[in-house]
Amino acid sequence: MALASSSLYEPLNESSAAALAARLGLFETNSVLQCEEIGDGNLNLVFRITDSKSGHSLILKQALPYAKVIGESWPLTLDRARIESSALVKQAELAPGLVPEVCYSDQTLAVTVMEDLSHLQIARKALIEKKNLPHLAGQIGSFMARTLFYTSDFALKPHAKKQLVLQYMNPDLCKITEDLVFTDPFFDHDSNDFEPELRPAAEALWADSEVKLHAAKLKKKFLTEADALLHGDLHTGSIFVSEEETKVIDPEFAFFGPIGFDPGQFIGNLLLNALSREEEDQDVIFEAIEKTWYTFSATFAASWKQDSRERFSEVDGYLDHTLGQIFEDAIGFAGCEVIRRTIGLAHVEDLDGIEPYEKRIQVKTSALELGRKLIKQRHNLTEPGQLKRFFRHAILR
Amino acid sequence: MALASSSLYEPLNESSAAALAARLGLFETNSVLQCEEIGDGNLNLVFRITDSKSGHSLILKQALPYAKVIGESWPLTLDRARIESSALVKQAELAPGLVPEVCYSDQTLAVTVMEDLSHLQIARKALIEKKNLPHLAGQIGSFMARTLFYTSDFALKPHAKKQLVLQYMNPDLCKITEDLVFTDPFFDHDSNDFEPELRPAAEALWADSEVKLHAAKLKKKFLTEADALLHGDLHTGSIFVSEEETKVIDPEFAFFGPIGFDPGQFIGNLLLNALSREEEDQDVIFEAIEKTWYTFSATFAASWKQDSRERFSEVDGYLDHTLGQIFEDAIGFAGCEVIRRTIGLAHVEDLDGIEPYEKRIQVKTSALELGRKLIKQRHNLTEPGQLKRFFRHAILR
Numbered sequence: 001m002a003l004a005s006s007s008l009y010e011p012l013n014e015s016s017a018a019a020l021a022a023r024l025g026l027f028e029t030n031s032v033l034q035c036e037e038i039g040d041g042n043l044n045l046v047f048r049i050t051d052s053k054s055g056h057s058l059i060l061k062q063a064l065p066y067a068k069v070i071g072e073s074w075p076l077t078l079d080r081a082r083i084e085s086s087a088l089v090k091q092a093e094l095a096p097g098l099v100p101e102v103c104y105s106d107q108t109l110a111v112t113v114m115e116d117l118s119h120l121q122i123a124r125k126a127l128i129e130k131k132n133l134p135h136l137a138g139q140i141g142s143f144m145a146r147t148l149f150y151t152s153d154f155a156l157k158p159h160a161k162k163q164l165v166l167q168y169m170n171p172d173l174c175k176i177t178e179d180l181v182f183t184d185p186f187f188d189h190d191s192n193d194f195e196p197e198l199r200p201a202a203e204a205l206w207a208d209s210e211v212k213l214h215a216a217k218l219k220k221k222f223l224t225e226a227d228a229l230l231h232g233d234l235h236t237g238s239i240f241v242s243e244e245e246t247k248v249i250d251p252e253f254a255f256f257g258p259i260g261f262d263p264g265q266f267i268g269n270l271l272l273n274a275l276s277r278e279e280e281d282q283d284v285i286f287e288a289i290e291k292t293w294y295t296f297s298a299t300f301a302a303s304w305k306q307d308s309r310e311r312f313s314e315v316d317g318y319l320d321h322t323l324g325q326i327f328e329d330a331i332g333f334a335g336c337e338v339i340r341r342t343i344g345l346a347h348v349e350d351l352d353g354i355e356p357y358e359k360r361i362q363v364k365t366s367a368l369e370l371g372r373k374l375i376k377q378r379h380n381l382t383e384p385g386q387l388k389r390f391f392r393h394a395i396l397r
Numbered sequence: 398m399a400l401a402s403s404s405l406y407e408p409l410n411e412s413s414a415a416a417l418a419a420r421l422g423l424f425e426t427n428s429v430l431q432c433e434e435i436g437d438g439n440l441n442l443v444f445r446i447t448d449s450k451s452g453h454s455l456i457l458k459q460a461l462p463y464a465k466v467i468g469e470s471w472p473l474t475l476d477r478a479r480i481e482s483s484a485l486v487k488q489a490e491l492a493p494g495l496v497p498e499v500c501y502s503d504q505t506l507a508v509t510v511m512e513d514l515s516h517l518q519i520a521r522k523a524l525i526e527k528k529n530l531p532h533l534a535g536q537i538g539s540f541m542a543r544t545l546f547y548t549s550d551f552a553l554k555p556h557a558k559k560q561l562v563l564q565y566m567n568p569d570l571c572k573i574t575e576d577l578v579f580t581d582p583f584f585d586h587d588s589n590d591f592e593p594e595l596r597p598a599a600e601a602l603w604a605d606s607e608v609k610l611h612a613a614k615l616k617k618k619f620l621t622e623a624d625a626l627l628h629g630d631l632h633t634g635s636i637f638v639s640e641e642e643t644k645v646i647d648p649e650f651a652f653f654g655p656i657g658f659d660p661g662q663f664i665g666n667l668l669l670n671a672l673s674r675e676e677e678d679q680d681v682i683f684e685a686i687e688k689t690w691y692t693f694s695a696t697f698a699a700s701w702k703q704d705s706r707e708r709f710s711e712v713d714g715y716l717d718h719t720l721g722q723i724f725e726d727a728i729g730f731a732g733c734e735v736i737r738r739t740i741g742l743a744h745v746e747d748l749d750g751i752e753p754y755e756k757r758i759q760v761k762t763s764a765l766e767l768g769r770k771l772i773k774q775r776h777n778l779t780e781p782g783q784l785k786r787f788f789r790h791a792i793l794r
Contacts, residue, residue: 153620158575162568171559178555183708209713216709217718223550226621311580312613316606321614 017047063110077172080252081110087251095146120240127273137288139246141295149303151229170255182219185344194343197361226256234262235269260326264333276350286388293384335374342367366395414444460507474569477649478507484648492543517637524670534685536643538692546700548626567652579616582741591740594758598765611772623653631659632666657723661730673747683785690781732771739764763792
């Protein structure tokens with residue numbers, strides 16, 4: 001756990017990354033490699049290495065020993081490269097075709113080499129551009145159901161499950177979520193970042209002890225409930241899409257946490273996108289949320305009926321209770337996500353791209369209202385069909 | 398995790414145990430050591446080594462690589478000796494004076510050498526003998542509050558807490574509890590053990606899908622909620638007492654689980670003792686349960702107010718919610734304990750010693766009723782003062 005920067009580790013550059021790929025035999029011997037760093041460079045270096053003869057290309061991702069978004073002063077374990085590559089392999093086994101294929105990983109250099117998905121687009125961008133994504137919701141619903149069910153105590157023998165919990169201990173990355181999603185946005189903390197016009201709404205949130213009590217309970221779930229191997233950062237920026245394909249990337253936040261967290265982050269980011277749209281363009285997003293949930297719950301239920309090894313699975317009501325609890329948690333986690341993307345450290349283009357400025361402030365104020373109500377009223381929401389009306393009502397002022 | 402029997406491990410006998418103690422310098426050089434094996438030999442060898450000149454004595458406990466209670470065919474990791482000795486050291490640090498002092502531990506031989514507590518009596522025996530134990534409830538309440546609070550996310554920084562979770566991964570021993578407490582007694586399983594006259598009541602339990610749904614939820618908490626470092630087996634047979642002293646022993650089941658489990662097992666075993674008594678002798682037990690809970694909650698609350706590092710601790714209602722949830726869980730876990738000690742594999746002398754036989758069957762039938770109602774109605778019990786009336790009502794037929 002918490003592998004520190006080793007003495008053999010060094011950050012690659014375009015030339016050394018290409019040389020490494022060649023040395024590893026990842027390309028034909030007579031290939032002519034070109035390499036380009038394409039990452040945003042906050043946490044990782046990302047190189048695209050292309051054989052200009054065949055056109056074949058791969059992605060080489062290397063973890064950096066710090067988080068650049070807040071300066072080099074926030075050290076971050078390189079062990080997350082191990083977490084990421086092993087999570088990709090596990091997810092590929094459980095949800096074939098829905099993650100990039102890993103062809104090499106190396107813990108010393110904190111490197112993962114994988115399939116190049118440059119023919120696809122990040123789902124957040126595609127949603128902002130109002131692209132038609134007919135398979136996104138179903139494929140993400142299926143991805144979540146299969147990766148979460150088959151790493152839970154419902155599917156695994158106790159020793160195997162606990163061995164995985166140990167393998168995916170990820171305290172550094174969990175700490176980021178504990179702080180930036182579940183804590184800082186609910187207090188007047190230095191890491192928060194928002195327009196001055198939002199201060200009254202932020203202060204109203206910080207003074208709302210009811211929402212803070214609910215946020216405390218959701219944070220405790222995240223800290224203590226080791227249900228299943230989460231992706232851990234399943235927002236729309238962690239998904240590549242086309243009209244046909246869906247590929248989930250970047251599972252460096254993977255760890256054993258509450259099952260509702262992944263659906264919550266995904267639904268939360270769909271709601272952030274809905275907020276950014278005019279009312280007449282929102283229906284497709286609410287339909288996507290419904291399809292996500294119905295695919296998730298149907299796939300989870302089918303896996304439960306076919307493969308549960310938990311003796312109590314056969315008990316009347318246990319599956320329904322489990323799905324109901326996951327949905328309630330997901331709605332609460334979605335509320336936390338909507339709030340933290342509005343006033344916390346890490347923003348989303350869906351909201352930050354809204355023009356003009358006055359409209360952006362108005363939508364972000366609505367986002368805070370929506371987040372609060374999702375958190376506080378999650379017990380009353382029992383199925384995703386209620387969300388559209390709930391959303392419209394929540395943002396009315 | 399799951400350290401197998403090493404080639405250097407061998408079970409000690411009275412002679413080699415004394416020789417080891419001498420070699421380790423645990424006694425004066427001119428001492429004359431006598432050694433006696435005093436364990437029940439189910440899971441461990443327990444030697445008392447006495448210097449017949451000074452009268453000074455120590456206990457040397459060695460884990461066996463199997464559970465003898467069900468034959469040598471159930472292998473059990475020797476790693477539990479590491480868990481036990483390190484848990485005793487951690488508990489001594491957090492709850493001074495309430496556990497035996499450890500003077501030596503050795504992972505190769507799976508040995509822990511500790512303070513001899515032979516001047517004390519096992520609490521279960523003392524309760525069966527209706528001894529006056531004025532400090533038991535308060536000291537156990539305090540022990541639980543301090544060991545549980547100070548190993549939780551409320552007190553520890555996230556990395557330190559997750560490091561402890563890893564250190565106390567204990568899958569072999571957890572599996573015993575998962576099976577024998579939370580699963581087998583709720584089904585017609587081979588491991589169950591009860592008098593033929595109890596079969597109708599056992600079958601009624603197995604046919605009660607409401608209680609099974611609740612048991613499933615409690616089992617899931619045990620499997621997934623890593624709140625704090627539990628003792629993990631805090632029944633009255635794991636406690637040495639006198640009128641003045643209380644010492645908690647045998648934490649080989651220690652792991653990070655739901656906080657309510659330790660108070661639940663302790664309260665469950667007090668209720669088992671109450672069941673064994675005539676009504677006029679039960680009040681002292683209900684008073685002990687109340688005192689246990691009030692000492693636990695007052696100590697937990699004081700620690701929370703003084704030492705919580707969780708930002709949300711200051712939020713109105715969070716402490717009350719946390720204590721309320723612990724109490725509700727504890728009542729459910731107590732119900733599971735009452736049931737499994739009645740029809741499961743491991744019985745208690747409180748019930749098995751009841752004479753005549755007809756009376757024993759009658760009390761055990763009441764125990765099953767009580768256990769079911771504790772599990773099903775735990776949401777309605779909000780404070781321990783309600784338990785006496787609840788108990789009397791539950792066992793009325």
